[in-house]
Amino acid sequence: MEQLTSFGMFKALQERIVSESCPEIPTIVVPAGTCGQASGALELIRAAHHHILKNNLQARIRIRATGCHGFCQAEPSVYVEPFDTFYPKVDPARMKDIIQAALEGRTVEDLLYVDDAGGERIERLQDIPFYRHQKRTLLSQNERIDPLEISDYLKIGGYTAFAGLLADNDPARIIEDVKRSGLRGRGGAGFLTGAKWEFLARQADGKGKIIVCNADEGDPGAYMDRSLLEGNPHSILEGMLTGALATGADQGVLYVRTEYPLAIRHLNNALRQARELGLLGKNILGTGFHFDISLVKGAGAFVCGEETALMRSIEGKMGEPRQRPPFPVQKGIENKPTLINNVETWANVPVIFRMGVEEYAATGGGEETGTKIFSLVGKIKNTGLVEVPMGTPIKDIVFNIGGGQSGKGGVKAVQTGGPSGGCIPAELFDLPIGYGSLAKVGSIMGSGGMIVMDENTCMVDVARYFMNFLKGESCGKCFPCRKGTQRMYELLDDIAAGRGTPGHLDLLEELALVLKDVAMCGLGQTASNPVLSTLKYFRDEYLEHIENKRCPAGVCKALIHFSINENCTGCGACVKVCPEKAIKGERKQQHVIDAGLCSRCGSCKGVCAFDAIEVR
Amino acid sequence: MVTVTINGLDVSVEEGMTILEAARFIGFPIPTLCYHEGLSPYGACRLCVVEIGEAPRSRLVSSCTYPVEEGLKIRTASKRVVQARRMIIELLLASCPQSKTIQDLASAYGVRTQRFKQEYEDCILCGLCVRMCSEQMMAKAIGFRGRGTERSVGTPFDIQSDVCRLCGACMHICPACQLRCTYNEPEKAICNACANLRPPCLEKEQYDDMMCYMDPCVACEIK
Amino acid sequence: MNPEHIEKIIADHEGRQGAIISILEDIQDLYHYLPEEALRMVARKTGQSLVDIYGVATFYKAFSLKPRGRHLISVCMGTACHVRSAPGIVDEFTQQLGLRPGETTEDSEFTLETVNCLGTCALGPIVVADGTYFSNVKRTDVKKIIHKARTGAAGARSGRDERLFPVDVLCPLCGRTLTDAHHQIENNSSIALDVSFDGKKGWIRLSSLYGSTCRESEHEMPPDVLVSLSCPGCGRNFPEKLNCIECGAPMVPLEFQGGGVLYVCARSGCMSRRISLDVPVLRAETASARQA
């Protein structure tokens, strides 16, 4: 492939790609990110290839393997262009029907998505409630490109915004525009991106400046960054190129967590392609602008998402945070001024310039602009990635998009912000989502994890879970963080085990407040949030555990016991799954659980179709 | 020179100083555990926290690592600061009650009980020994290992390091345990037992009780 | 442990930013753990002190200083999986294998570990056995997963034969078929190519099964050389197009009757494949080369 050495060549290539793209040929799109592959997307692609090769259909139909589209619940799924037909949970054996129908411009009726509420079949992707209530400026690109093909990204107008800015060569203007767009960092703290860029731009040249894409995504239960890295790697490169142009950085680093092997492959491939085309490296598009990006893998440490720890990790050291000041823009990687932005922040940059600053700034609610991707998971019907404008009320996300609770119990709370965030009770679901509003109720936006909890989720157990996570992920440098998280875990464990006293709650609160104050880095400073927010909104659950030695949600093993009521039909399903062989009974007779043998694993409850297993 | 306000007092101090240095220079005491004049500041024990800025946006920072800035308002013993220090001391007592240094701190701050599960650990991971070894002894024989609750100090693979100079500086500087530094100076030893032994801690079980963190103990290696 | 391997890894990362972590990652990929001798060697060769390297090796969760089992089972303990009963799954593995997370069975068959989130939260609880993802895992599935891992079925392909169909390809230069019905691999006709490397020339046969990377060749190939592949019919070298997603080496295009390309990586140790059934602009050169 030829290097592009001028704007003219870039334009010509892009035009050639568009003109030769034949949009009228039907395309079978299969989301095959990690989640798609885990649910069998590769089987679908294999079946499609088989059918096409066997019947020599190459010229009449296309196959595109893409990143995640967001509706993970429905995977493995198929989406057909240009008809927008959507088929959830596709069996590989039905691929030939789907292909045949696409060739004839039909749909396969019995494979269409059926809406639970209405009961009717919905044909087009954008009419499905899960998609209808979203605004998918970032995620909708995923459907349209094969992440392994730079030509696909160019086809949808990729790199055009950057090429235009490079031609204008007005860094100050870029920064001004990013500021005006109102874009805030999507990594958690919500710092104004334009302002951050300005700090870097103002640093003296000479030593060289570094910009970093923080793709450590350590928040368990959040995976929107993964979907962008896997599904649209070039948009991140384009964002970083724009950032480099604006700030005068000559070196970029992608810091990717090692748990994302597919993302790493796609990024390496994207870097290679961009270099080959001359969009990265020396003398980009013949303008004399230099910038290249290297990829550094993390090695499994949540704290490395923190900026100063991340820099150390990139330097090949233990990922221990350090005290600020000096800030990374003053003294970063190898003492060079360094700027760190989150994956989603970088991916938003080309969008701003492609859609126009004014329009971008008009999206969202007031001060907070643009869209944000959330990973909606937990006890919710439609799990997946949802992208909504800032300022969307939580209830819209949970009920309109998410379709409400998945199980029998009603939704009790959502947890946002991961281990640094808090639980927001259902009473506050009118709250518009935003950095400020979430902070006000004791949680944080974080990177966008949104875990739905229902009546069967115990809030003491949730707090205990996060504390267990944090005590292992604290770097261990600050004494109060290392010991404080351990001690909070011990106190919560006592409460969950029925050993709690009112004194436990006081001590817990006292310790949580001090840790917030004294810790060195964001991990320790926010480690108390899961405890403080559950104490604030669900104190009665704590008190039940302490005073009545009862776990209302039926989770804390020491405080519950299982029994079978008269709903039991004697089907024996529970007997088969009980690992302790604790369930006995004649066929068609009410069964009984031997409390002495029962290990309270809950397997039986999971399989009983008659609501006969009681937990008290 | 920069001007800062410490506990209401405007003072002018040298640029580049830390808050701790400035406060001590003026005469305001700030307790420390992981700080040592001859070593680089580390900011790990958080005992030296002070309140900076003005309410409601004031915050706590570790004074040993925070450089003075023009116009900075500093309070070294506000209610918030003292409350935080007392909690840290309570946590220290819960982990390492046998340390004389920690006992002294507790009595200075009137912390008489601790409410957590009592532990008897032999290290608070202040990192003084690690910095001593690398910055003063240029040996880099010991370092941190692991993270979170698993973090510890010691030699790689827990075997005697071939770059250790057996200087004993690490034990001398340790605030968690008075036994370690005393075997060379029997008059200061708490029970004198170690000084009479050669090598000082004969049996493994015994030196576990003596809170020696190195396995095998570097002191034991001095024949 | 082979010192040469370690030396090569260190040389590969010479002078690069953050090299230590990458070096340790590569060593771990090779041995599934970090042998003590390897760490000492890294310290000697890079001039860094052993304490720092040991610190890094123990700080990050991806590294293990203990040898691990042949099969690695990771159970996700991320928040989304936790609220969907992942702890019960860990308990079940613990019972079935007699292991706690982080431990390896005495016969070195299994290592059980917990991870913090694999980014497939919507499908939780998630278990990964030897690289294969199992989603929505229930306690009752655990036995099956262990069995699959033990019999090697977790990583490799399995199940219905429908999936493993053979493909026929042509030389992109002369259009002759490359299918060799006489030389069978995996009970199917093979794809016949010629190969040359290090001054040697000979035949090579690739499995024609979709997705398979099986092959037989006249000369044994060292693991890491770029070979030239050519058509036994017209004798010309295939053009090199596209870079391999796995290793970045060039790939050669073999064509399907009726359109589309089967790319084969030209690096001996990789030779992975990629199928593309449409021919957009950046890949069009192949077609035009043939017309010319």
Ligand SMILES: Cc1cc2nc3c(=O)[nH]c(=O)nc-3n(C[C@H](O)[C@H](O)[C@H](O)COP(=O)(O)O)c2cc1C
């Ligand atoms: C403990 C901890 C973990 C973090 N993890 C991440 C992460 O995984 N990804 C991320 O982008 N930011 C993470 N952050 C936030 C980053 O430190 C930083 O604020 C962010 O990358 C800045 O980019 P932004 O301005 O684009 O948001 C974390 C912060 C803390 C304190």
Ligand code: SF4
């Ligand atoms: S607050 Fe916790 S994670 Fe952060 S530096 Fe201190 S010990 Fe490490």
Ligand code: SF4
């Ligand atoms: S005795 Fe050894 S470990 Fe301790 S400071 Fe001296 S050289 Fe370092």
Ligand code: SF4
């Ligand atoms: S051994 Fe002593 S000096 Fe070293 S880190 Fe532990 S408490 Fe500090």
Ligand code: FES
């Ligand atoms: S003395 Fe400052 S943090 Fe320890």
Ligand code: FES
């Ligand atoms: S929480 Fe298990 S995959 Fe994310």
